[in-house]
Amino acid sequence: MAEQHNNHDEHHEHEEHIGIPGYLVVFGILVVGTIITYFVSLLDLDGMLFPGANTLVALLIAFFKMTVVVLYFMHVRWQSNLIWLSAVAGFFWMAIMFAYTMQDYLTRSTGVFGQ
Amino acid sequence: MVNVNNMATHEHDYHPPGLQHQFEDMKQQEESVALGMWAFLVQEIMFFGGLFTAYLVFRSRYPMAFAAGSNHLDAFLGGLNTLVLIVSSLTMALTVYYAQKGKRMMQVWLIILTMLFGTTFLVVKYFEYSDKYHHGLVPVTGLNKRTKAADPNAPKTEGTYVNTRSEFQWHDEKGDKIILEAREKGYLTPHEEIGYFTNGELDNNKVRDKVRIFFWIYFVMTGLHALHMIVGLGIMMWLLWTAWRGAYSADYYSPVEMSGLYWHFVDIVWIFLFPMLYLLGRHFLAGGH
Structure with missing residues (x-):
């Protein structure tokens, strides 16, 4: 039973994931990503770089945000x-x-x- | 921690109270539950994927009509709603965290906060839809505000117009301007050359029909997303009730974690909907065009 309990405790350490500071960092990344998306959309990247650059940048940020949510908020990183x-x-x-x-x-x- | 399920002969086995009899241990049970939930979420990805495909097809055909239509959505409210959902995702992630710690009241408060932010999202959405209703931008005849010429309450922002038959209407000089500029620069797709112009002149009826496609996609996608939010709030109600009763502990918190997966998924859909619907045409107006 003692051994079982040990496993149990390890299991819980494992389940703690990134803790509250980690969640706040992820949250901060998501907020910054949203704000960047909002203001970058005002720049004429289509004219400065190439047609479609505005959409590309917005989608890249969205993909990054999605990856962070899936890995950390949805715990896939530890699955x-x-x-x-x-x-x-x-x-x-x-x-x-x-x-x-x-x-x-x-x-x-x-x-x-x-x- | 004393097991209640086992017979006296198995008293030495450690058996967490939340473990169902068909599973070997909690780890196997948690993995099975997570796999089931992910199978559902993959199905949801396909569900929204069909709409994203429709978006892709029509936007690649009529990019300027999409940009012109997008400029009639309120990017500030869309961005605000994105932030609201991100905060609700944080409170949801923390709910799971405290469920794992078995802290009952923290769970209860965080679920209430999550529901509060979810409701805020829907209220903002209501104001956005209401704005479309008043400006004749709902793509279904009969679902727009009827406006007579003499009506003093007729919307002034886009110039006063008549909408006696409650139709989808399109009056947009700025939108016309960015289409004509794109034409000068040779950016229009072959579909757009045919789809916006009659004998070389910009044809408002034609443009309106293409912008209407954008608003169909806007309403169906955000509507389906809002429906998911409402379902999510229902799940949160149930979660609040069970958490209040103290159903979750370090040994058993799968329902909290699975509800969290659903909530985060709905957040992810919005993370994509926001730039795809709200931010298409802003640079045409903001830049020196």
Whole structure:
């Protein structure tokens, strides 16, 4: 029973994850990310860099925020490989859906002769 | 810590009170529960994924109409709601933290805070939807405010207009301007050249129909997200009740953690909806264009 209890205690240390300071850091990152997204959208990155740069930057920040939420708030960082696989598979299948849909739509004509 | 499930012959086995009999130990049970929840969340990713695909298809066809429509959403309120959801995600993560510690009142207060922020999100959303109703930007005929020419309460911000049939309406000189500028620079897609112009002239009816697609996507996506928020608040009510009764301890807190996964997922959807819907066209107006 003593041995079982030891396992039990280790288990709990493991479950504590990043603690309150860690959660506050993650929270701070998310807030800063949101504020950057809000103000970067006012800059004309499309003109300064290349068309679509505004959208790209906004989505990169969103992806970063999502990764932080999934890893730390949703505890995936400490989960088993099976959970990792499930989470990644979800996004992978969505990427397939985007890719196959767009390879169709982007290669269609406008429906008007000559265009 | 004395087990209640086992017979006298197994008294020496340690058996946490929250362990269901089909599992070997708490670790296996927690992993199984988490896997089940993630299977549900992957299904939710697919559910929203269909709408994100629709967004991708139509925005790639009519990017300028999307930008013009996006400028009629309130980016400040959208950003505020993003922050509100992030705070609610923090309080939810802390709820799980204190559930793991078995601190009952901390859980109760943090769940109440989470619900408060969730409700704040929905209230802000209500004001945004209400603004669209008053400006004839709901893409369904009959769901907009009817406005007569003589109505002194007719909205002034976009210029007074008549909407006697409660239709989706589009009056936007700034939007027309950014479309014409994009045309001068040769940025329009082939679909846009056909989709906005008649005999080389900007055709407001055509532009309106393309902007309407944007507002359809806006309402369906944010509406489905708001529905998830409402369901989330229902889950929080149940969680509040069970936490109040002291159901969760260091040995058993899976329901708190799984409700947290759901709440964070809904937050993630909004993290994407905010830049995709609210921030498309701001740089066209803010820059020297």
